[in-house]
Amino acid sequence: MPLRLDSADTDFEQRFSDLLAGKREASQEVGDVVAGIIADVRKRGDEAVVELTNRFDKADVSAQTLRFTPEEIAAASARVTPEVRAALQTAHDRIKAHHEKQKPVDHVYTDDIGVTLGSRWTAVDAVGIYVPGGLASYPSSVLMNAVPAHVAGVKRIAMVVPTPNGHYSPAILAAAEIAGVTEIYRIGGAQAVAALAYGTATIPRVDKVVGPGNAYVAAAKRQVFGQVGIDMIAGPSEVLVIADGSANPAWVAADLIAQAEHGGGAQSILVTTDPGLADAVAAEVDRQLSLLPKQSIAREGWEEFGAIITVDSLDIATELANRIASEHVELAVDDPQSLVPAIRHAGAIFLGHHTPEAIGDYVGGSNHVLPTARSARFASGLGVLDFVKRTSILGCTPSSLSALADAAVTIAEVEALDGHGRSISIRLNR
Amino acid sequence: MPLRLDSADTDFEQRFSDLLAGKREASQEVGDVVAGIIADVRKRGDEAVVELTNRFDKADVSAQTLRFTPEEIAAASARVTPEVRAALQTAHDRIKAHHEKQKPVDHVYTDDIGVTLGSRWTAVDAVGIYVPGGLASYPSSVLMNAVPAHVAGVKRIAMVVPTPNGHYSPAILAAAEIAGVTEIYRIGGAQAVAALAYGTATIPRVDKVVGPGNAYVAAAKRQVFGQVGIDMIAGPSEVLVIADGSANPAWVAADLIAQAEHGGGAQSILVTTDPGLADAVAAEVDRQLSLLPKQSIAREGWEEFGAIITVDSLDIATELANRIASEHVELAVDDPQSLVPAIRHAGAIFLGHHTPEAIGDYVGGSNHVLPTARSARFASGLGVLDFVKRTSILGCTPSSLSALADAAVTIAEVEALDGHGRSISIRLNR
Numbered sequence: 001m002p003l004r005l006d007s008a009d010t011d012f013e014q015r016f017s018d019l020l021a022g023k024r025e026a027s028q029e030v031g032d033v034v035a036g037i038i039a040d041v042r043k044r045g046d047e048a049v050v051e052l053t054n055r056f057d058k059a060d061v062s063a064q065t066l067r068f069t070p071e072e073i074a075a076a077s078a079r080v081t082p083e084v085r086a087a088l089q090t091a092h093d094r095i096k097a098h099h100e101k102q103k104p105v106d107h108v109y110t111d112d113i114g115v116t117l118g119s120r121w122t123a124v125d126a127v128g129i130y131v132p133g134g135l136a137s138y139p140s141s142v143l144m145n146a147v148p149a150h151v152a153g154v155k156r157i158a159m160v161v162p163t164p165n166g167h168y169s170p171a172i173l174a175a176a177e178i179a180g181v182t183e184i185y186r187i188g189g190a191q192a193v194a195a196l197a198y199g200t201a202t203i204p205r206v207d208k209v210v211g212p213g214n215a216y217v218a219a220a221k222r223q224v225f226g227q228v229g230i231d232m233i234a235g236p237s238e239v240l241v242i243a244d245g246s247a248n249p250a251w252v253a254a255d256l257i258a259q260a261e262h263g264g265g266a267q268s269i270l271v272t273t274d275p276g277l278a279d280a281v282a283a284e285v286d287r288q289l290s291l292l293p294k295q296s297i298a299r300e301g302w303e304e305f306g307a308i309i310t311v312d313s314l315d316i317a318t319e320l321a322n323r324i325a326s327e328h329v330e331l332a333v334d335d336p337q338s339l340v341p342a343i344r345h346a347g348a349i350f351l352g353h354h355t356p357e358a359i360g361d362y363v364g365g366s367n368h369v370l371p372t373a374r375s376a377r378f379a380s381g382l383g384v385l386d387f388v389k390r391t392s393i394l395g396c397t398p399s400s401l402s403a404l405a406d407a408a409v410t411i412a413e414v415e416a417l418d419g420h421g422r423s424i425s426i427r428l429n430r
Numbered sequence: 431m432p433l434r435l436d437s438a439d440t441d442f443e444q445r446f447s448d449l450l451a452g453k454r455e456a457s458q459e460v461g462d463v464v465a466g467i468i469a470d471v472r473k474r475g476d477e478a479v480v481e482l483t484n485r486f487d488k489a490d491v492s493a494q495t496l497r498f499t500p501e502e503i504a505a506a507s508a509r510v511t512p513e514v515r516a517a518l519q520t521a522h523d524r525i526k527a528h529h530e531k532q533k534p535v536d537h538v539y540t541d542d543i544g545v546t547l548g549s550r551w552t553a554v555d556a557v558g559i560y561v562p563g564g565l566a567s568y569p570s571s572v573l574m575n576a577v578p579a580h581v582a583g584v585k586r587i588a589m590v591v592p593t594p595n596g597h598y599s600p601a602i603l604a605a606a607e608i609a610g611v612t613e614i615y616r617i618g619g620a621q622a623v624a625a626l627a628y629g630t631a632t633i634p635r636v637d638k639v640v641g642p643g644n645a646y647v648a649a650a651k652r653q654v655f656g657q658v659g660i661d662m663i664a665g666p667s668e669v670l671v672i673a674d675g676s677a678n679p680a681w682v683a684a685d686l687i688a689q690a691e692h693g694g695g696a697q698s699i700l701v702t703t704d705p706g707l708a709d710a711v712a713a714e715v716d717r718q719l720s721l722l723p724k725q726s727i728a729r730e731g732w733e734e735f736g737a738i739i740t741v742d743s744l745d746i747a748t749e750l751a752n753r754i755a756s757e758h759v760e761l762a763v764d765d766p767q768s769l770v771p772a773i774r775h776a777g778a779i780f781l782g783h784h785t786p787e788a789i790g791d792y793v794g795g796s797n798h799v800l801p802t803a804r805s806a807r808f809a810s811g812l813g814v815l816d817f818v819k820r821t822s823i824l825g826c827t828p829s830s831l832s833a834l835a836d837a838a839v840t841i842a843e844v845e846a847l848d849g850h851g852r853s854i855s856i857r858l859n860r
Contacts, residue, residue, distance in 0.1 A: 031461075087840035094834075098547050101537065109531070116781060117528050117795050122774045124808050138845050171844045207807040222652060226663045229808030233656045254853035261849040293848050336825070343821070344552045351546060351825030354857055358850040359826055362838040365547050366822040377637040378554050378659030380820035390810035391773070392796040395766070395781030396789060404524075408792040410517035414601045415568050418723055419691040420788040423684035427784060 002268075002282075002306030007316050016309075020323060020374070024236045024265030024305055025215075034190040034219040041194035046202050052191040057133075058165050061186060063202050068173070068184040076173040085174060091363045092143050092178050098365035099151045102384040108393055113403050116395035121388045123153035124229070126204070128196035129181070130211030131172060133162035133188055136262075139175035140361060144368050144382065145211050146179035152387035157181050158196065158206055162188020188213070193220035197228045210386065212369075231386055235373035236265030239357050240326035240346075242317045242339065243281075245274040247332040248353060252277070253284035255330060257292065258358050260301035267305040269324065271317045278308050318342035325376040328357045347376045402428055432698075432712070432736030436705075437746050446739075450753060450804070454666050454695030454735055455645075464620040464649040471624035476632050482621040487563075488595050491616060493632050498603070498614040506603040515604060521793045522573050522608050528795035529581045532814040538823055543833050546825035551818045553583035554659070556634070558626035559611070560641030561602060563592035563618055566692075569605035570791060574798050574812065575641050576609035582817035587611050588626065588636055592618020618643070623650035627658045640816065642799075661816055665803035666695030669787050670756035670776075672747045672769065673711075675704040677762040678783060682707070683714035685760060687722065688788050690731035697735040699754065701747045708738050748772035755806040758787045777806045832858055 005015055040048040046063040053059050053066075080088075108118025129145045131137070142159070149157050159176055161168060163186040176184055185203060187195065193213075199205030208229035209221060221230040239259040243252050256268035272278050285302060289295045311317050318339055321329055325345035333339060336351040343349060347370030350357055361368045369382035396404070405424050412421035435445055470478040476493040483489050483496075510518075538548025559575045561567070572589070579587050589606055591598060593616040606614055615633060617625065623643075629635030638659035639651060651660045669689040671682050686698035702708050715732060719725045741747050748769055751759055755775035763769060766781040773779060777800030780787055791798045799812035826834070835854050842851035 083840050084844050087837035087844075090834075090837040091841060097541070101539070102549065107531065111527070111795070115794060119532065119813075120770070120779075125774070140841055140845065222655065225652065225655075226665075226803070226805065229805070235656075251853070251857055254849070254856045258847070258849040258853040261847055288852070292852070294846075298849055340550070340823070344555070345819075346821050348822035348824060349550075351823065354828050354831045355824055355826045356831075356853040356857065358842065358847075358853045359831065359834060359838055360822070360824045361850060362841045363834045364545060364824045364826070365541070366824050370822070371819075373656070375656065375659070376819065376821070378819060381822050383549075383820065385815070385820075389775075389801075389806065389808060390813065390815075391776050391806070392778035392790070392800070392811050393770070393781065394778060394785055394790045394794045394796050396785045396794070398784050401784045401786075401789060404520075404789060404793045407517035407520040408789055410513050411521060411570055411792045412788065414514050414517075415570065416724075417688070417691055417788075419684070419688040419728055420791060422718070422722070423681070423688040423786040423788045426684045427681055427786065 002302055002308060005307065005309045007309065007311040016320070019307055024267060030215050030219045034216055034223060037190040038194040038220060038223055041191055041200065042198050045200035049187060049191050049195050049200055052189070053187050056189055057162050059163055059186065060166065066185050066187060066202050068186060070182070073173050073177060073182070073184065076168065076170040077177045079170040080174040084171060088139060088143065088175050088178050091140060092147060094363055094365035095143055095147045095367070096151060099148045099384050103151065104385065104388065114397045114400040116393065118393040120391045120393055122391065124207045124387050124389065125154070126156040126158065126206040127154050127387060128206040128209040129157060129159045130192065130209060130213050130217060131159055131161040132213055133168065134164050137169045137172055139169070139171040140368065141212065142172055142175035142181070143179055146176070146181050148367065148382060148384050149387045150180060152384045154387050156183065158183045158185065158203065160185045160187050160192040160196065162186070162192070190216045190220035193217060193224060197224035210382065231369070231382060232371055232375060232379055236267065237262045238267040238326050238372060239328040239330060240269045240271065240321055240324055241330040241332055242314070242321060243270060243272040243274070243277055243332040244314065244334055245277060246334040247277055249277055249280035249284045251353060251356070252281050252332055253288050255356050256281070256285055256302065256306065257288055257298050258356070260306060261298035263297040263301055265305060266301050268302060269307045269309065271309045271311055271320055273311055273314055273317065275310050278310050282308060314339060321346065325374040327370045327372045327376065330355070330357055345376045347371045347381050432732055432738060435737065435739045437739065437741040446750070449737055454697060460645050460649045464646055464653060467620040468624040468650060468653055471621055471630065472628050475630035479617060479621050479625050479630055482619070483617050486619055487592050489593055489616065490596065496615050496617060496632050498616060500612065503603050503607060503612070503614065506598065506600040507607045509600040510604040514601060518569060518573065518605050518608050521570060522577060524793055524795035525573055525577045525797070526581060529578045529814050533581065534815065534818060544827045544830040546823065548823040550821045550823055552821065553585070554637045554817050554819065555584070556586040556588065556636040557584045557817060558636040558639040559587060559589045560622065560639060560643050560647060561589055561591040562643055563598065564594050567599045567602055569599070569601040570798065571642065572602055572605035572611070573609055576606070576611050578797065578812060578814050579817045580610060582814045584817050586613065588613045588615065588633070590615045590617050590622040590626065592616070592622070620646045620650035623647060623654060627654035640812065661799070661812060662801055662805060662809055666697065667692045668697040668756050668802060669758040669760060670699045670701065670751055670754055671760040671762055672744070672751060673700060673702040673704070673707055673762040674744065674764055675707060676764040677707055679707055679710035679714045681783060681786070682711050682762055683718050685786050686711070686715055686732065686736065687718055687728050688786070690736060691728035693727040693731055695735060696731050698732060699737045699739065701739045701741055701750055703741055703744055703747065705740050708740050712738060744769060751776065755804045757800045757802045757806065760785070760787055775806045777801045777811050
């Protein structure tokens with residue numbers, strides 16, 4: 001049974017806080033192991049990468065076969081049906097079109113005393129994309145990571161994907177081909193992150209590493225941060241559905257199940273003003289789960305981490321939404337636009353009854369890499385801004401430098417940085 | 431003696447690579463100590479913070495005196511001279527005016543098939559600003575961190591500053607007052623970062639922690655990343671001056687010294703097309719160093735980490751600049767604007783002979799918190815974007831959902847996520 005709460009209950013605050021604080025991931029203490037792997041890859045390069053890959057992935061690679069050949073990519077991609085290829089192409093084109101609108105513009109201006117100020121944006125030179133192998137191996141994620149990088153103008157995109165027992169997904173390579181990614185290595189785990197961050201003879205280092213992965217990958221990204229940039233540390237996926245009496249219980253139930261089927265701690269929460277809907281959705285989840293081919297993961301996830309919360313008003317619903325700060329927030333209400341301004345913390349908002357979260361996972365055009373585990377309080381979904389960086393521009397004329405000099409020299413003195421002050425005063429004709 | 435290189439030398443590539451790879455910071459293995467401190471603060475809250483503060487800072491605080499009172503802030507601030515207050519106010523106003531122009535705008539649109547797509551920006555609720563105590567205690571840094579947060583719309587800004595032996599800088603508290611920061615705790619180190627990230631009875635948790643600090647602070651930020659957002663991990667400061675024959679050797683020397691006086695691994699590099707200027711600058715640095723009141727730090731930094739590189743053309747200079755990816759790049763050349771497009775990786779660019787880097791440290795208006803240690807390859811300086819986050823908006827109509835359904839369901843099938851496909855198909859009237 002999923003958790004059932006009502007915001008009017010006397011113990012609501014405590015139980016809701018417990019729900020927020022609940023850990024949904026087994027925290028693995030892998031930091032030391034990962035530190036050892038990174039040190040090994042830095043020291044022995046390809047030799048370490050090959051050895052660790054063959055050990056952990058039960059693979060049989062050498063430095064010569066670490067990288068997929070163009071022929072291997074083409075052959076794998078050819079095994080994908082025309083329908084799948086067309087669907088991935090549709091997804092690609094829509095993601096590209098939307099992300100084109102995210103490109104930041106340079107802005108340089110001169111202020112009233114003649115100082116030139118501004119921001120100039122440039123692309124990261126080289127990006128590494130981590131793609132998980134095995135069960136959670138998603139071609140859509142290849143597109144969601146590679147397309148914004150391409151749109152940003154990244155010149156080199158290197159992809160890594162582990163091939164446990166030598167197996168790999170044709171759809172992953174097809175998605176890479178559609179996204180124009182041609183540099184693909186059959187490696188994974190902390191060793192892949194280390195190779196991308198520090199480089200080996202076969203794998204030139206990149207400037208930033210993005211993409212989801214298991215606890216080892218997450219720990220490796222945390223440790224190489226600074227040597228390279230990283231995106232977020234991804235946790236289990238989650239959805240919050242806010243529904244009023246206008247919602248269709250079967251549709252809401254389907255969305256809760258879609259999230260729960262990710263497993264690994266994925267969480268589905270319904271907050272509704274309608275107790276009748278709450279009951280109907282609970283029954284529908286049970287009914288639909290029994291019809292789902294692989295129902296065990298979704299059922300376990302729903303029963304362990306799911307929650308249905310009844311509230312007295314949509315105001316309370318949006319207040320709870322801000323405290324949950326969910327990766328995905330669906331507004332299954334009569335007037336979704338009216339709730340948007342009140343929701344301050346959410347990775348993505350899905351408007352109205354005809355926008356299931358899954359459409360955003362694939363072909364909506366927005367990015368499905370979104371902040372999890374309440375990090376929407378401070379983080380954004382992946383986008384073009386993750387693959388560019390801003391350089392400040394500052395330029396003084398003799399007169400504007402003169403106008404600012406006294407204040408600058410005064411602060412330099414307070415900070416006991418005489419050299420700073422002198423670098424200004426030496427330029428003044430006083 | 432600083433390093434002298436010429437790009438035409440046969441061993442240049444090797445020696446330049448060595449310069450890039452050179453470590454300028456003693457890497458301290460503090461991860462385990464910091465992990466222990468964070469665990470202690472999470473478990474014992476204020477008690478741990480007080481105990482660690484009294485031990486490490488040789489202070490005498492209790493939970494009741496952790497926070498500066500309004501009277502203490504006012505009294506400290508009153509000890510600052512009117513000149514300093516005016517200079518800090520000038521800096522504040524210029525930083526504010528510039529950062530106002532960085533505020534991102536929401537963009538929501540409807541595409542050709544009727545899908546609503548967009549980005550909405552909201553402020554982080556609560557931010558913690560770490561301000562170092564002791565030697566490198568800079569009021570300008572208070573402004574550079576607090577002002578962008580205020581401009582972004584952050585409602586709560588909590589500042590922490592250690593008070594070794596009970597001492598603190600009046601100018602730091604004056605800068606906080608000018609920036610409107612009133613929640614200030616006399617704590618530092620990993621325990622301050624842990625308190626901000628996880629909260630204690632006295633110190634409510636924040637959503638993001640920014641600001642520079644020592645190796646313990648850096649390690650703590652790395653470890654709490656995910657629980658809260660963090661800004662960059664700051665390394666030693668650095669400047670790259672690109673100069674042609676039009677540069678004034680005394681001015682260039684003053685800028686190299688200003689950077690070197692930060693100590694702690696700070697690095698000053700001159701790249702010039704004019705061998706005569708190279709010699710003149712080297713002589714000027716020696717001459718000016720001997721006139722600097724506290725010359726030992728600057729001299730040691732210049733001799734240990736400084737470099738003068740002569741090149742045959744400004745093209746080679748900008749190419750080296752991109753490989754160095756310096757925090758600060760000064761263009762001490764006749765036509766600085768002409769070089770800007772070629773410089774892809776830099777925290778900030780300073781245009782022309784009358785823009786010493788120090789003006790940007792204080793009153794230029796741009797932010798002085800910039801990416802160090804070659805991280806300008808992938809990171810930006812601090813700005814308003816660091817204190818906001820983007821929520822994606824997606825909305826389908828019945829007809830646009832229908833138009834996209836087949837592609838989405840096809841990808842869901844390839845990814846073996848049947849529940850995803852069903853959440854879409856259940857909404858179709860087919």
